[in-house]
Amino acid sequence: MRSSIRIAGLAAACALAGGVVYGTGAASADHPNGNTTAEPHNIGELVNEIKSYYGATQDADGVWQAAPDSAYADDMARVTAKAERSIDKAAKVSKGHGGHGKKPAVVFDIDDTLLLSLDYEIKTNYTYNSASWADYVAKADRPAVPGTPELVRYAARKGVTVFYNSGLKESQRAGAVENLKKVGIDVNLDAGHLFLKDTANPPAYLSDCATAAAWNCTTVQYKSGTRHHIESLGYDIVGNFGDQYSDLQGGYADKTFKFPNPTYFVE
Template sequence: MRRSLTLTGLAAACALTGGVLYGTGAAVAEHPRGDTTAEPHNIGLLVGEIKSYYGAAQDADGVWQASPDSAYADDMARAVARAERSIGKAAKAAKAAETVKASEGHGGRGGHGRKPAVVFDIDDTLLLSLDYEIKTNYTYNSASWADYVARADRPAVPGTPELVRYAARRGVTVFYNSGLKESQRAGAVENLKKVGIDVGLDTEHVFLKDTVHPPAYLSGCATAAAWNCTTVQYKSGTRAHIESLGYDIVGNFGDQYSDLEGGHADRTFKFPNPTYYVE
C-alpha cells in the first residue's frame, strides 16, 4: 500500500509540525501519531500551508513546481549538506580501514570489512510528486498514479542528483529501495536519468516491490501466493539483503518514517514531505 488515506496523511503532517523538524539529516525523530483528542488542524488551511511551504507555482506548462527559494528548498539544502558531510566522513573512514587492512595483508573495507553504501527511496526522496498531489487534491488513485509514474517527467527533489553523484564520487555504492512496483521500473529509471541521477540504475541496485515473484529474502512476509509485507518489513528486509552482499549502509534516505525504520543502516535521513503518509 503506497499511502494511507489522505485525511490520515494530512493529520500526520499536522502532528509533525508540533515536534519534528523536517530535513534535519539526523537519526529518525519520534514517530508521529495520527490520532488526537483535540480539534485537528483545518484541512483547507493546511493545504494552503503546504503550497506555501513548497512555494508551489505552476510553470508555463501548468505543472506545479517547488520554488528554489521556498522553505522546502531551504530545508532540503540543509539536509543535503549534512548528508554530504556524513557520507564524506564514512567514505574517508572506509578508505582508511581499507588502507590498514591492505597493509596487514587483508582485504575488505567499511564497517567490519564491508563496502560503504547508501540507500535511497525514490518517490519524494529523489523525484518530487508535488504536481500529482495538488492536482489530485492529495488523493491517491492507483490508476492515475501509475500513469503519472509512466510519464517519467517528475522533477528532482532539490539537491538530490548532486547528493547521489557525490556519494558515487566518494566510492560509496548507491542503491535504491522503493515501494514502486516492479512493473513501474522503466518509468522510474527513465525519470531518474532525466533529472541527472544516472548512478547504479541496473536491477542489482534498484529494488522495487515485486509482488508476483517476491525475493527469497522476504520469505517471512511474502510468497508468490500472497504479499503480506508492511512497508517497514519490505524496506528493512531489503536493506538486510544489501548488507548480506557485503555492504555497510552508511546512510538510508527517505521521506517517510517507514522508509527508515527497522534498522540495517548506520544513519537515517528524513526528507520533508507533508503531502501524504505511508505506514
Template sequence: MRKSLKAVAAGAACAVAGAALYGAGAATAGPSTANSTHEPYNIGLLAKDIDAYYGTTADADGVYQASPDSPYAEDLARIDADARRYIDRAARRAHHRGQKPAVVFDIDDTLLLSLDYEKRHNYTYDAATWADYVNRADRPAVFGSPQLVRYAASKGVEVFYNSGLSEAQRTAATENLKKVGADVNLDAGHMFLKDKAAPPAYLKDCASPGVWNCTTVQYKAGTRRHIERDLGYEIIADFGDQYSDLDGGWTGRTYKLPNPTYFVS
C-alpha cells in the same frame, strides 16, 4: 498503505515543522497519530500552508512546481549539507576498515517530486492515476537529491535504491531518474522495486510467490538486510521521505526528507 492528506491532516501539520530535525540524522520518533477530542486542523488551511511551504507555482505548462527559494528547499539544503559531510567521513572510515560502504535512497519524493500529482488530485491517492503519472517519467527532481547520489558515488560509496514502486514501473523510474541526473547504478542489482507476483527469497518472512503480506517497514528493512548480509555492503546512510523508509534497522544514519502531503505506514 498510503494515506491521503484528509486521513492525516493533524499529523501532516506537525510534520512540516519536525522534518528537518529528523533529517539532520538524529533518531526521533515518528509523527503523532494519537486521536484527540479537540477540533483538528482545518484541511483547507493546511493545503494553503503546504503551498506556502513548497512555494507552489504553476509553470508555463501548468505543472505545479516547488520553488527553489521555498522553506522546503531550505530544509532540503540543510539536510544535503549534513549528509555530504557525514558521507565523506563515514566513507573514509569504511574504506579504512576494508568495508564496502553503501547508501540507500527511496525514490518517490526522495529523488522524484510528486507535488504536481498531489495537488491536482487534492492530496488523495488512486492507483490508476498514480500509475499513469509515474509512467509519464517526467517528474522533477527533489532539490539536491540527484547531486547527492552522484556525490556519494564520487566518494566510492555504492548507491542502492529501495522503492515502493512496482516492478512494472521499473522502465519509467529508470528513465525519469536519468532525466534528473541520478544516473548511477540503475540496474536491477541496485534498484529494488516491489515484485508481489515473484517476491525475492530474502523476503520469505512476509512474502511468497503470489502472496504478499509485507508491511512497508518489513519490505524496506528486509531489502536493506539483503544489501548488508547477502551482498556484503555496510550501509552508512538511508534516505527517505517517510518514517517507514527508515525504520526496521540496517540503515546507518537515517535522513528524513520533508513531505507533508501524504503518509505511508
C-alpha cells in the same frame, strides 16, 4: 511509494496535524466531547500552508513546481549538507580500513526522496488512486527533489555504492529509470542496485512475509528486509534516505536521513 496502507487525503493530514482522536458524536472547539481533544486543523488552511511551504507555482505547462527559494528547499539543503558530511566521513573511514572489510553504501527511496510528486498531490487534492498514480509514474516527467541528483553523484564520487529501495512496482521500473535519468540521476540504475516491489515473484530474502501466492510485507518489512539483503552482499549501509519514517525503520543502516514531505503518510 504507496507500498502499504497510505493515510490519504487532507482529512487524515488534518487529524495528524491537530492531534485529534476521532470517535462517535459531534464535537467542536468550544464543546469537545470525551473522544476529541481539539478541533482539527482547517483543511483549506492546511492546503495553503502546504503550497506555501513548497513555494508551489505552476510553470508554463501548468505543472506544479517547488520554488528554489522555498522553506522546503531550505530544509532539503540542510539535510543534504549534513548527509554529504556524513558520506565524506564514512568514505574516509573505509579508505582507512576502518570499515571492517565491508564496502560503504547508501540507500535511497525514490518517490518524494529523489523524484518530487507535488504536481500529482495538488491535482488529485492529496488523494491517492492506483490508476492515476500509475499513469503519472509512466509519464516519467517528475522533477528532482532539490539537491538530490548532486547528493547521489557526490556519494558515487566518494566511492560509496548507491542503491535504491522503492515501493514502486516492478512493472514501473522503465518509468522510474527513465525519470531518474532525466533529472541527472544516472548512477547504478541496473536491477542489481535498484530494488522495486515484485509481488508476483518476491525474492527469497523476503520469504518471511512474501511468497508468489501472497504478499504480506509491511513497508518496514519490505524496506528493512531489502537493506538486510544489501548488507549480506558485503556492504555497510552508511546512509539510508527517505521521506517516510517507514522508509527508515527496521535497522540495517548506520544513519538515517528523513526528507520533508507533508503531503501524505505511508505506514
